[in-house]
Structure formats: C-alpha cells, structure tokens
Amino acid sequence: MILTLLTHQWKSELRSSVFKKSLVLNIILGLLILYFGSIFLFLGFYLDDILLKVFPGQDVVAVFNGGLLYYFLIDLFFRFLLQEMPVLAVQPYLHLPVRKSKLVHYLLLKSIPSFFNLLPFLLIVPFMVSAVVPAHGQSMAVVWLLALVAITLLNNYLLLYFKRQMSTKPLYTLAFGLTIALLMLLDYIGVLQLQVVSKAIFGAMLQQPWLLAVPMLLLVGAYTLNYGFLKGHTYPEELKVHKTAAVTGANIAFLNRFGEIGKLIELELKLIWRHKRTKSIITMSVFFLFYGLIFYNKGTYLDGFGFLIFVGIILSGMPMFNYGQFLPGWQSAHFDGLLTQRISPYQFYRAKYWMVVPVILLAYVLTLPYGFFGYKIILINTATLLYNIGVNVFVIFFFSVYNKDRLDLSKGSAFNWQGVGASKFVMILPAMVLPILIYLPFGLLGVPYAGIAAIGGLGLLGVIFKKQLLQFSANRFLEHKYKLAAGYRQSA
Amino acid sequence: MLTINNLQKVYNGTTVVNVPALNIAAGESVGLVGNNGAGKTTLFRMILDLIRPSKGEVLSMDANVMQSDDWKVYTGSYLDEGFLIDYLTTEEYFKFIGDLHGLTDGDITERLLPFMDLFNDEILNQRKYIRDYSKGNQKKIGVAAAALSNPELLILDEPFANLDPSSQIRLKNLLKNLRENNGMTMLISSHDLSHVIDVCERIIILEKGQVVQDMRTTENTLRELETYFTV
Structure with missing residues (x-):
C-alpha cells in the first residue's frame, strides 16, 4: 500500500507542470545538478588531501569528525528556513479504506528522498572510501556511515516535528531554536568546544561499533514522535500550515x-x-x-x-x-x-x-x-x-x-x-x-x-x-x- | 445589444463553439442551457474577450469586443472564481470594483441593499479574505460584484450552482427585479431548468457548440426542455 502511495507521489512529481512544460529548463536544471553533484563528488574524493594540507600532521578522519557536529547544527538551521512540509498529499486518501497508520507512515517516508538528505552523502561516501576505509577498515567505516545517515534522518524528523508544532505550540519551537543557538554561543565564547565533543562522539563510533545504537535509537524516537503526533491529527484543517488568516494591511490612504x-x-x-x-x-x-x-x-x-x-x-x-x-x-x-x-x-x-x-x-x-x-x-x-x-x-x-x-x-x-x-x-x-x-x-x-x-x-x-x-x-x-x-x- | 457573427472556436481540430448568427436585443434576458461540454462557458469567454475566436466576431453595441474596450463600461460578468481577487476582503473587493466604475462608498452600500437577503449576514463584515469563504458564498460575492455597476448587460455562468435552495430562490427573484426595474440585458447559463425558465424570457439550447433550439419561454417550455434532455 505504502508503495502504491509512493508511486503516486513519484507520478505527481513527474507530471507536475514544471517538468512537463519546458525542455530548456529541464536541461538547465540537469546541468546544474550535474555541476554541483560533480563538485561534491570531486570534493569528497580529494577532501582527505585538502584537509591534510590545511591541518598538517593531524588525523584526517579526526579533523572531519570534528566538523560534523557543526555541520549538523547548520543543517538544522537551513532545514528550518527551507524544508517544505509534505502535508496535504494525504488528503485524497483520507476518505478511502486505507488505514490511518499507513497514511502516516507514507507521509513520513515521503520526506526522506529530499535534497537535504541526499546531497551531503555525495561528499561523505567518497570521503569514506578514500579516507575512512583505509584507516579503520571496511566494517567500521560502514558503521560510521550508518551513524551519519541516522543523524541526517534524525535532523529531518526533528525539524518536521518542531516546524509542525510552530503553529500550535510556538514555544516548543522557540525553545528548540534557543537550545541550538545557545550551543553555538557556548562554543563561540569557548566554554564548550563543539569540535572536541564532535571528535569524541564520532571517534568513539569508529572504536566502539555498538555505539551506533545511540543515533539509531534517537532516530526511532524522533520518528515515533512524529508518528504519534500525525496519527492524532490526520485532519486536513489541523495538518494544514495555513489557517484562515486574520485580515492584515489596512487601506493605504496615501495612494x-x-x-x-x-x-x-x-x-x-x-x-x-x-x-x-x-x-x-x-x-x-x-x-x-x-x-x-x-x-x-x-x-x-x-x-x-x-x-x-x-x-x-x-x-x-x-x-x-x-x-x-x-x-x-x-x-x-x-x-x-x-x-x-x-x-x-x-x-x-x-x-x-x-x-x-x-x-x-x-x-x-x-x-x-x-x-x-x-x-x-x-x-x-x-x-x-x-x-x-x-x-x-x-x-x-x-x-x-x-x-x-x-x-x-x-x-x-x-x-x-x-x-x-x-x-x-x-x-x-x-x-x-x-x-x-x-x-x-x-x-x-x-x-x-x-x-x-x-x-x-x-x-x-x-x-x-x-x-x-x-x-x-x-x-x-x-x-x-x-x-x-x-x-x-x-x-x- | 449583442450580435454574434459566424463565431467559431476550434481546439486541436475539434469545433467547440460554432454559432453562425445570434442576436440579443437590449432588455432581453436569455438563458443558455446545455450539457457539460456544450460550449457555454467558451461562448461566454469569447463574448467577454477572454478567448480569441478561431473565426468570426462578437459585436457588443455594434463594436467588436476584441477591438474596443467600451463594452467593459456597461458589462458586468461573473463566470468563476477566477474573477474574484481572492486575497481581498469582500468590502475591499467591492470597493475596488466600485472605484473602477466611479462609485462612492454610499453608492456601493446602496447598490448592495437588494443583495442583503441573498447575503444572509454571511458575506459582509466577516473580517476574512474571499479565498476563505465557501464556494456558495464566493458565488454570491461574484454575482453581487458583477451587478454592482448596474450594468446594461449582465453575464453569469451557472449562478445557481453551489447555492442552497433559499439562496437560489432569492437570487432568482433578485435577477427578475434587476431585469424588470433596470431593464438589464441578461445572459445566464444554468443546469437548473426551472430557475432559468423563471428568470429568462428566451431559452437557447446549445449542443456540441451549436445552437439547436432558440425559443420564447411559455408555460410549456419546461416540459419541452425536459423532453429534450431526456435521453
């Protein structure tokens, strides 16, 4: 069932007027994707050399690990600004004999194939092949990669949850945003060294593979959080971010x-x-x-x-x-x-x-x-x-x-x-x-x-x-x- | 008032509208009936210069609607939600339309008085945007805006659709009054045969873009129409 729903989604993307109408636009879009994609791939393969030049004498993987926490925090910020909420897609199915839980799973799975979730791995996977595998072995590298995938998806679901709460419980969202800002600030004034923390966390992952369970559990937690919320709110008027708006903007007499x-x-x-x-x-x-x-x-x-x-x-x-x-x-x-x-x-x-x-x-x-x-x-x-x-x-x-x-x-x-x-x-x-x-x-x-x-x-x-x-x-x-x-x- | 000469619209080889000749005299109220796809809306759009005809012309007061804008002064129209500026409030929208026709605020209030029954206290002073109204209420807003300038020619596409029974009857009486008191020429399409016969003195049946019947309304008209549409 979920698969059928996902194929509907795929069709709606393919058949959207944007793709259908303009060949030139598609070519330009394709070239842009190719361009940025190859830049990222290239960067990924040479990242170890670059890092070695910038931080000579240090362990390349450790340096990379040190930056990861920053990356994930910045990622959250950009997601907050740009990520769209896949919401109304379930409306045509609500009155059909499809179980609500399936619809909610569909809604949540649908958010995975997005720009934010895929792009970073164009860089991370080549880096893993060229730097992590030689240093720590294949199985460790896979654990490390899985941890990164889990955290990326964790970000995805955390953001979906807090952005959805924004309209009903803005304080939640505010608290979430303040926590992140506080972390950044503490790092800036030197109380907390995110880089060291980051190095420790991801370094440990490479030593103790069972630690992978931590991000995995967090991911499951975030998914359940979203699931629970959506399950209780599968009504279009509650899901919709747009509410009947109060009238704003008076007449401009001057004009x-x-x-x-x-x-x-x-x-x-x-x-x-x-x-x-x-x-x-x-x-x-x-x-x-x-x-x-x-x-x-x-x-x-x-x-x-x-x-x-x-x-x-x-x-x-x-x-x-x-x-x-x-x-x-x-x-x-x-x-x-x-x-x-x-x-x-x-x-x-x-x-x-x-x-x-x-x-x-x-x-x-x-x-x-x-x-x-x-x-x-x-x-x-x-x-x-x-x-x-x-x-x-x-x-x-x-x-x-x-x-x-x-x-x-x-x-x-x-x-x-x-x-x-x-x-x-x-x-x-x-x-x-x-x-x-x-x-x-x-x-x-x-x-x-x-x-x-x-x-x-x-x-x-x-x-x-x-x-x-x-x-x-x-x-x-x-x-x-x-x-x-x-x-x-x-x-x- | 309106003269249609040899009007045709062809989409990809299919003729959607083909009206060789049609005359509508001033003060006449004409009902247009026909099944879905008969070309009613396309015909209206060509009369309102929203679609370029493949052939032929529409003359409004002897001026081709494609060449002169004069018809906009004396024509009020509402076809669908595409006519509403949906991010305005109802009052703002009426004001905008009124301003285009040089009406003062007092004029607008006065012109809306006959609509108060139809509005049923659900339209004015609602503090919300038109896009947040229900379909039926949007229709009421659109029809009122079309009649606001007291136009000589009023064109409405299925004005009774989406309205509740009381509103349908109120709208029907309203249109009759407008015709009798102001001598408005009307062109109304509808799927509701009894309402359109009540309002209009002349009925045109459109099928596959062609005028198949054109008759004066008599007491037998409803039966004739029902026979025609019974397949």
Whole structure:
C-alpha cells in the first residue's frame, strides 16, 4: 500500500507542470545538478588531501569528525528556513479504506528522498572510501556511515516535528531554536568546544561499533514522535500550515491620491503582503542588499569596472528582478476578472512601473553606504540605477507576456520552480550582460567613465521615452493576453 | 445589444463553439442551457474577450469586443472564481470594483441593499479574505460584484450552482427585479431548468457548440426542455 502511495507521489512529481512544460529548463536544471553533484563528488574524493594540507600532521578522519557536529547544527538551521512540509498529499486518501497508520507512515517516508538528505552523502561516501576505509577498515567505516545517515534522518524528523508544532505550540519551537543557538554561543565564547565533543562522539563510533545504537535509537524516537503526533491529527484543517488568516494591511490612504494607478498599486501591494511566496521574495531581496559586501571588500574587484557594473545592477535591481520576472503571473488567480474590468493595459503597466521604481530607488539609497569603499561605487551604482529604471523595467515588461504559468502563491519561494521558464534565462542577457557590453568598448579605449556615462545615458533615454515604452509594453500585452489567460486558467 | 457573427472556436481540430448568427436585443434576458461540454462557458469567454475566436466576431453595441474596450463600461460578468481577487476582503473587493466604475462608498452600500437577503449576514463584515469563504458564498460575492455597476448587460455562468435552495430562490427573484426595474440585458447559463425558465424570457439550447433550439419561454417550455434532455 505504502508503495502504491509512493508511486503516486513519484507520478505527481513527474507530471507536475514544471517538468512537463519546458525542455530548456529541464536541461538547465540537469546541468546544474550535474555541476554541483560533480563538485561534491570531486570534493569528497580529494577532501582527505585538502584537509591534510590545511591541518598538517593531524588525523584526517579526526579533523572531519570534528566538523560534523557543526555541520549538523547548520543543517538544522537551513532545514528550518527551507524544508517544505509534505502535508496535504494525504488528503485524497483520507476518505478511502486505507488505514490511518499507513497514511502516516507514507507521509513520513515521503520526506526522506529530499535534497537535504541526499546531497551531503555525495561528499561523505567518497570521503569514506578514500579516507575512512583505509584507516579503520571496511566494517567500521560502514558503521560510521550508518551513524551519519541516522543523524541526517534524525535532523529531518526533528525539524518536521518542531516546524509542525510552530503553529500550535510556538514555544516548543522557540525553545528548540534557543537550545541550538545557545550551543553555538557556548562554543563561540569557548566554554564548550563543539569540535572536541564532535571528535569524541564520532571517534568513539569508529572504536566502539555498538555505539551506533545511540543515533539509531534517537532516530526511532524522533520518528515515533512524529508518528504519534500525525496519527492524532490526520485532519486536513489541523495538518494544514495555513489557517484562515486574520485580515492584515489596512487601506493605504496615501495612494488614493493617484487615482486609478494608486488603486492598482494598492491592490498589488496587498497581494504581496498577503501571500507567502511574495513575502518570502521580499525577505530574499533584503538579503541581496548585502551582496555588495562579497565584492566590495576585495581590492581585486574594486580595480576593475565590469564586476562593479554587474553588482550595481543587482544591488538596486534585485527586488525588481525577483518580483518582476513572474509578472503578471502573480495575478494569475484572478486574471480573467482583471481583463473584464475597466483597466486599460497601459494603466496596468503604468501602475507596475510606478510600483517598481520607488523600490529600486529605495534599494539604491539603502546601498549608498557602500560608497565608503570608494566614490567610484556611487558613480557606477547611479548609472546602473538609471539603467534599471530606464531599461530593465521595460526588459521585464517585454518578457512578462511569456509568463503563462499559473502561480500558487501559498508556497514558499525557495526551490520553487513553478513559473520558471526559459525566458527567465534569456532575460538575463539584456538585463545584466548588455550594460557590461556597452561599457566594454569604452573600457578597452581607456575611457571607463565614459562607458559608465553611456550606461546611465541609455537609462535616461528610457526614462524620457517612458510613455512610448509603456505603450509598447501594453500593445504587446494586448497581443498575448489570450495566451496568458488560457495558461492561467489551467490549474498548476 | 449583442450580435454574434459566424463565431467559431476550434481546439486541436475539434469545433467547440460554432454559432453562425445570434442576436440579443437590449432588455432581453436569455438563458443558455446545455450539457457539460456544450460550449457555454467558451461562448461566454469569447463574448467577454477572454478567448480569441478561431473565426468570426462578437459585436457588443455594434463594436467588436476584441477591438474596443467600451463594452467593459456597461458589462458586468461573473463566470468563476477566477474573477474574484481572492486575497481581498469582500468590502475591499467591492470597493475596488466600485472605484473602477466611479462609485462612492454610499453608492456601493446602496447598490448592495437588494443583495442583503441573498447575503444572509454571511458575506459582509466577516473580517476574512474571499479565498476563505465557501464556494456558495464566493458565488454570491461574484454575482453581487458583477451587478454592482448596474450594468446594461449582465453575464453569469451557472449562478445557481453551489447555492442552497433559499439562496437560489432569492437570487432568482433578485435577477427578475434587476431585469424588470433596470431593464438589464441578461445572459445566464444554468443546469437548473426551472430557475432559468423563471428568470429568462428566451431559452437557447446549445449542443456540441451549436445552437439547436432558440425559443420564447411559455408555460410549456419546461416540459419541452425536459423532453429534450431526456435521453
């Protein structure tokens, strides 16, 4: 029975619109998986050499063991942020003659084949083969590996449990989070040395194989904990993370002054505020404001221009790219309604323009302090700001008519491929590569600042011809609206 | 009011809608009946310019709906939940629709008065988003929003489906009133034969995309329809 359920799950993944629709996307995804997979494999095989170089004279396996506890704690943190809860999958089976216990086992087993559980073993298994087996023998190495598998799954189930408790008993989750933070803090101030503890734990595992029972028992415990909880709560309304939401976000009176445009902007701001996926895009965009730190505090990047232009485009433009790449798919659920209302496509796009531009300006202002790394940064960021509001906005509008996929806004945005199509990758060319190409001839001629001015100038041109460009976007929209509406009507 | 000329929609070689000619006069209320897959919704979508016809045209007040947006001013419509902005509260949604038609808050309250019976105290002042309402209540919201602007043409797709019996009767009376008092032209599809005959003075039967019968409502209509649909 559980096997049948798992094949259903497999089919639902295979037949999901994301995989079926775009060949190009599948190829790119495949290449990415291959790329990261081979990096991890490669790292795994050479990890012993690398560790030997960094920590000469120490036992490689011991060094690796020392890091494991940190890894598992960080793993918990990322799982907390990103791991999805497989929940509603049981809904269609609840009224059928399938025993509840089977459904719960299915729900719990289903969480195992995930990115978080598989990826680390691409690194750990090769390392085991190249380092642990020669030093401790095959059987010990297998025990060691099993212990790591058990702890990975323990993390998996611990997190599922605490994340599920979050909505009903947030204190549990908070206490859990604080415990982990406390461990990290104690390690940082030197009271507790996680590295030593970690070395001791996993080192002991290699000496005393019966210790494997400890992580195994813990895993069984965590599984039972989840099982017990789910068994008592197999009702969709109790399992659902989403509860009937209280109304938030009042009317924004200030926007009323701008008439119809203001109305449309208000509508879209409420959309952003009241959905999970859009909200997580905002959070992500805030993180991108710190993107500059990666590049600006390295002298090598500061000498050139190309990289700085790229960073400039991203700093002020990332919120727009994150949100705009799916336009107008955010409104897919009520697209028919919008089309039958008195909203002209020109106004529709003008509202989007005036919603995006203040955000770009805000991102620009917030990243102005990067100017401390050099006045050059301010110059470049101003030019890229102009390019973003004069050119890139319209690039996004141009590609918006290809976004035919309905979006489910109640899902988070991390690892969410819904709505991602080939056009997203093509869009990068004019949005991020073109400004660098514009700069290039000037840079080669030795007049880099003229190149920066050219980028800004092109942006300025876009701002001047805003009206025509908006009209152009609106006309394209008119041409493609039937295709969009038909796509949005197909449930995702 | 509405003129359909040689309208066709073909999907992968199958003709879903094929209406050579259809005229709907101002003030007329037309009921569209037909089994699932007869093409009712597709026809509505072409009238509302949501689907590009394979052939032919829809003229609303002599203007092609594909070329001019004027029809949006005097047409109210509700086909399915895709017309609702489901993350708004009901009040916010009515306000948004009202604003598009230049209605004040007072206008909106006044226009909603006839709907109070239908709403049955379950729609307004609920402090929740439209997506959290039941299907039946969502339908009530959609129908009310469609009628809010007091449109000259009202298009509804199966307005009686998902409603409880009392609400069906209330909605029926409401639609009759709208027709009699405001002279609204109506185009309503329904699977409920008796309701649609009550509201509409003209019944069109659609089968496999074709108009197979087009008749005035008389006391015999219900029997005729029942005979037709008895297979």
